[in-house]
Every structure is written in structure tokens, then in C-alpha cells.
Amino acid sequence: MTIQENVPLAPLTTLQVGGAARYFAQAKREDEVRETVDFAKTRQLPLFVLGGGSNLVVADSGWPGLVLRIAIGGITSPSLQGTSGNSVLFSVGAGVSWDEFVAQAVAQNCAGIECLSGIPGSVGGTPVQNVGAYGQEVADTIESVCALDIKENRAVVLPKPACGFRYRSSIFNRIDDTGQLGRYIILQVNYRLKRGGAPSLKYADLQKHFADVKTTPSLAMVREAVRQIRRSKGMLLVPGDEDCRSAGSFFKNPVLSEEQFHDLAARAQSKGLEIPSYPALEAQHKVSAAWLVEHSGFAKGFRLGRAAISKKHALALINTGDAKASDVVQLQETIQNGVRQSWGTLLEPEPVFVGF
């Protein structure tokens, strides 16, 4: 296992800001992961696990400890394993590119993740914030997650109920009862998909796309449609497109209680506006963060220093070229303050802040 020193992190992230890792290692196998964890433990170095770097804001001062990049590959062939009826189990290495796996599943006519096409990052990153888009989330198809439990120093298989999936959250990004975060390093994820299953067409954007198509679109058509829609919103990584130099959506859609929602809706009504919302769990309402941003005086393309709001998507904060992490954070705080003043709601950031 090679441990490198002072490795710049910005090029390993989609937002492309931030400083270097004091120590850096890349692991292709479980034993390399264990070896690197031991290196960090014996030197008492803080450990950060890196996937595809698509949901991160790295501090300008970088990471003072060890960054471990997970590069475990492998997608098991469903024709060999786990096929019962039309339900198919895919076991995928945490370092596999998520979109490559989606492409493979769709090519094998397996349904369940087609709407998650075009999301950047690694397979191991998907359970962390329960990645979701266009009416699907990975919690719908994850059967179990294989991980290294750093606390107990052993490999574990966590069945889906043990992963505690919620909206943009799981046990992998929440602090546990003992106050610990980052107890598990994800090594492999097992997804159960449906061979020959119909594509999911829950979202209005997708229904509109296929409005003139008389028959049910194929999984491949839905994958292509999702990628096209994402491209138009700067949510697909396209080389040279400044609008996708981001960490995706920067703010989560606020999930409000009945009472909070009624307050907000009343405020909107007093301004002659109706706030877009969707029902959430347990009598809660999920409110559109994009709407709140745009109705607080921040239009798409709004620029502050070297950071800006994407011209294609109100929730994506972008690096206009040579931004520092501090530029992005300044823009983030300006938007949060503006939304709080206009609507009394605090927008919670979605990306993970590293080294702040």
C-alpha cells in the first residue's frame, strides 16, 4: 500500500476547490482498506473516506490527516448469481462508477435504478446520502451493504433495515448514539433489481418527455431521457460546461412539520404566491429549496466573487473557474441568510464539508 503525501484534493472533486490531503492512499481491495485504516490509527490521524468526490466541499486548508480513496471494482454477473424469477441481485464494488453500473443494469434490461442515470460519483457513495432523483432512491433497491466496521475492526453485512435510510440520509452520514460519525467504510453494495421490469415514470419532467410516445418506453429510453434532462439542468458532468463544476444540489429540500408548513404557506399566500411542496413521511411536507432560493432574490446565474449559482439550476453552486472554498462558503451563507430573512427557513447544505 503506497501512502502519498500532500496530494491536492481539488482535482479529485467535481466542485474543484480546496487544499491538499496530508496523507493519501487508494485502496482496490479490503486488505488495503484495513492496512490504511491501521496506518491512520497508529499515527492518530483523522481519516476521511473519498469516493468520486461529487458531494464534497474541501476546505482551502485541505485535510490534516489521511484521505483514503475507495477504488474497489467489480460487478457480479447476474446470470451467475442471485437470479430468482425476474429478481436479480447485483453485487457491486464500492469504487465502481455509479453511472457505469446503471448503464450495465439497463443494458441487461434490469429495472429499479434507471431514473438515477447520470448521477456522478461511486457506488459506495450512493447509500451514504441515499441518493435519489426523478422518483427513485437507492433505498428502494439496496438489499444490503458490506462494510468495514472501524469501531469493531471487522467486516459486516448490513441488511437494508440496518442502514436507516431516510431522505438524503442514512446511518452512514448520521452521528450514532455514541457520538460517532464515519464508523463504516463501504466495500460493496448489493442491489436487487427486476429483470424486464417497467421503468418508473413518476416525475412530471419524465412524463412530459414521453407525452407523445404511445407505448411504454424502454429502460434504455428512460435512461437517455433522464440524462438529457439532467444535461439541460447542468446536473450531468459534461466536460467544458462551467455549470456542472458543482457538488450537485447544494441545499436539501426542507422537510417541515404541518405547523411550520402552514406558516410558510401563509407567508407565501400573503405575497400572492403558492409554494411547491410534496407530502413527506409522518404528516410532514417537503418544500422546494429551489423555489425558496429563487423567491429570495437569487436568480440563476447570480454571482458572488468567483462562485455563482448555476445558470441552469437554482440549487447548484458552481466554481466559475478559480474559486476557493471560501468563495463557495460565502455564497452559501449569503443565500442561507437571504432565505431565512424572506421565509424564516434555514436551508441545510447537502454536500459534506471536509476539513472545515
Ligand SMILES: Cc1cc2nc3c(=O)[nH]c(=O)nc-3n(C[C@H](O)[C@H](O)[C@H](O)COP(=O)(O)OP(=O)(O)OC[C@H]3O[C@@H](n4cnc5c(N)ncnc54)[C@H](O)[C@@H]3O)c2cc1C
Ligand atoms: C452534477 C451533480 C449532480 C448530482 N445529482 C445528484 C442527484 O440527482 N441526486 C443525489 O442524491 N445526489 C446527486 N449528486 C451528489 C453526488 O453525486 C452523490 O451524493 C454521490 O452519491 C456521491 O458519491 P461520491 O462517490 O462522489 O462520494 P464523495 O463525494 O466522495 O463522498 C460523499 C460522502 O460519502 C462518503 N463516502 C464515499 N464513499 C464512501 C465509502 N465507500 N464508504 C464510506 N463512506 C463513503 C464520504 O466520506 C463523504 O462523506 C450530484 C452531484 C453532482 C456534482
